Amino acid sequence: MSEFTFFYLFAGLILISAFMTITVSNPVHSVLFLILVFVGSAAVLLLMEVEFLSLMFIIIYVGAIAVLFLFVVMMLDIKLSSSNNNYLRYLSIGGFLGFLFFVETYYLVETSVFAPQVDSSLVLESSYQDWITRLDTLTNMECLGQFLYTYYFFHFLIAGIVLLVGMIGAIVLTLHVNHTSKNQLICKQLSRQVKNATFLTTIS
Amino acid sequence: MLFFIIINVLKILSIVVPLLISVAYFTLAERKIMGAIQRRRGPNVIGWAGLLQPLADGLKLFAKETILPSNADLVVFVFAPMLTFILSLIGWAVIPFGEGLLISDIQVGILYLFAISSLGVYGIITSGWSSNSKYAFLGALRSAAQMVSYEVSIGFIIICVVLCVGSFNLTEIVLAQKSIWFCVPLFPMFIMFFISALAETNRHPFDLPEAEAELVSGYNVEYSAMGFALFFLGEYANMLLMSSLTTILFLGGWLPLFDIAPFNWIPSPVWFGLKLCIFVVLFIWFRATLPRYRYDQLMTLGWKVFLPLSLGYLLFTASMLVSFNWLPN
Numbered sequence: 001m002s003e004f005t006f007f008y009l010f011a012g013l014i015l016i017s018a019f020m021t022i023t024v025s026n027p028v029h030s031v032l033f034l035i036l037v038f039v040g041s042a043a044v045l046l047l048m049e050v051e052f053l054s055l056m057f058i059i060i061y062v063g064a065i066a067v068l069f070l071f072v073v074m075m076l077d078i079k080l081s082s083s084n085n086n087y088l089r090y091l092s093i094g095g096f097l098g099f100l101f102f103v104e105t106y107y108l109v110e111t112s113v114f115a116p117q118v119d120s121s122l123v124l125e126s127s128y129q130d131w132i133t134r135l136d137t138l139t140n141m142e143c144l145g146q147f148l149y150t151y152y153f154f155h156f157l158i159a160g161i162v163l164l165v166g167m168i169g170a171i172v173l174t175l176h177v178n179h180t181s182k183n184q185l186i187c188k189q190l191s192r193q194v195k196n197a198t199f200l201t202t203i204s
Numbered sequence: 205m206l207f208f209i210i211i212n213v214l215k216i217l218s219i220v221v222p223l224l225i226s227v228a229y230f231t232l233a234e235r236k237i238m239g240a241i242q243r244r245r246g247p248n249v250i251g252w253a254g255l256l257q258p259l260a261d262g263l264k265l266f267a268k269e270t271i272l273p274s275n276a277d278l279v280v281f282v283f284a285p286m287l288t289f290i291l292s293l294i295g296w297a298v299i300p301f302g303e304g305l306l307i308s309d310i311q312v313g314i315l316y317l318f319a320i321s322s323l324g325v326y327g328i329i330t331s332g333w334s335s336n337s338k339y340a341f342l343g344a345l346r347s348a349a350q351m352v353s354y355e356v357s358i359g360f361i362i363i364c365v366v367l368c369v370g371s372f373n374l375t376e377i378v379l380a381q382k383s384i385w386f387c388v389p390l391f392p393m394f395i396m397f398f399i400s401a402l403a404e405t406n407r408h409p410f411d412l413p414e415a416e417a418e419l420v421s422g423y424n425v426e427y428s429a430m431g432f433a434l435f436f437l438g439e440y441a442n443m444l445l446m447s448s449l450t451t452i453l454f455l456g457g458w459l460p461l462f463d464i465a466p467f468n469w470i471p472s473p474v475w476f477g478l479k480l481c482i483f484v485v486l487f488i489w490f491r492a493t494l495p496r497y498r499y500d501q502l503m504t505l506g507w508k509v510f511l512p513l514s515l516g517y518l519l520f521t522a523s524m525l526v527s528f529n530w531l532p533n
Binding site: 028029032035051052055056058059062063064067068070071074139140141184 | 319333352
């Protein structure tokens with residue numbers, strides 16, 4: 001019972017903060033609500049007992065990506081313009097896409113997640129023990145590792161290559177080698193001794 | 205149900221109250237040890253040898269007036285110190301003080317601690333932004349950049365230790381060090397972890413966020429009274445948390461120095477506390493002796509020295525474990 005209470009609490013939090021993200025006028029507040037959405041999703045994952053994924057969600061999305069996002073938004077010149085945009089302008093296309101997304105998700109959830117309904121009065125032993133999982137349990141992470149590196153190692157490698165390409169792209173786009181700026185070479189400074197510190201130069 | 209709640213509240217209080225007292229005496233120890241290093245007496249008026257000084261400081265901060273800047277973003281401004289304080293307390297839920305002496309023994313304990321410490325940036329960055337002051341904002345930006353960059357090398361070092369243990373559980377990490385503490389085989393990692401912990405908690409010589417000469421006091425300039433006190437308590441509780449994490453990862457947690465008669469009579473929480481004190485004194489010692497880093501040097505150290513070195517040592521550890529067939533499980 002308490003599990004469902006917490007689920008509705010966090011699901012409500014996610015919905016409310018997602019709505020606030022797109023409606024508040026201050027961009028920084030909007031990012032803060034987005035972070036609240038991430039935290040809420042991590043909490044829902046925790047309720048589903050996938051604690052590894054939930055903590056990874058917090059470490060990666062909240063701890064790294066959203067911080068940088070917040071960083072950029074804070075540096076922007078914020079103009080609190082009272083936007084009188086007509087929200088209903090995008091209703092037709094947005095509603096259509098939302099409907100499609102809802103149907104797909106519903107279909108997925110309906111077919112794969114929920115077990116087929118069984119009338120509980122027909123089952124004699126209602127609470128049976130699954131002794132195999134009782135005796136030989138794998139933790140969350142071990143399960144994930146076994147599956148990921150046994151069956152899906154190819155996808156794992158592909159994901160790594162995609163990330164590498166993304167990283168190299170970002171470096172290439174932002175790296176400007178400036179030959180005129182002075183930089184400090186600590187090894188050069190530390191290797192300075194009496195012998196090489198004084199030397200003669202010819203002044204033309 | 206009610207019994208369950210009462211028991212849990214008592215458990216939490218039994219961690220939080222001693223923690224706050226130790227934070228208070230950490231500040232006193234800091235002033236006394238720094239006084240000794242600089243050949244002064246330190247606080248010695250209130251109580252016997254100045255032992256009641258932290259309580260007097262707390263009372264002073266409590267009695268002060270809370271000032272809210274008129275242009276501040278009030279909700280975020282009030283929320284930021286609370287967040288810092290809460291995050292510095294909830295990390296202690298998984299710290300084992302002895303075998304089985306902890307609130308929750310979760311399988312992913314070290315990931316939980318890592319997640320909590322990565323959330324710590326938010327208290328600082330939101331306080332700096334919501335103060336609507338240039339000093340606070342610059343301090344917050346510096347602090348956030350610093351914490352994010354040193355977290356990367358901390359992550360690699362933790363993975364290095366976890367590879368040797370084969371579990372994310374803190375109790376198992378300590379028990380794996382029964383034959384040898386990890387500070388011996390992973391000595392470079394141990395040094396780098398402690399330096400990264402200094403940078404992560406914004407302590408000297410990496411205290412750029414509150415460089416007094418340039419930024420007055422960094423992200424918390426606009427805070428007074430209890431808001432400031434919460435930041436202060438959070439910062440010192442975080443230092444204790446990082447010290448205890450270093451103890452658990454590298455100095456064998458609650459394990460005695462040698463497992464023979466006079467050493468294993470001493471109860472395990474005492475060993476844990478003694479090891480924690482080593483790092484507390486190191487934190488203070490570094491503050492009194494080392495000059496502050498320049499900001500570009502700080503970033504160079506984080507990204508160009510620690511990151512490649514920890515990544516390289518991770519590969520080295522993994523290949524050693526694989527080639528000598530030492531991998532756990």
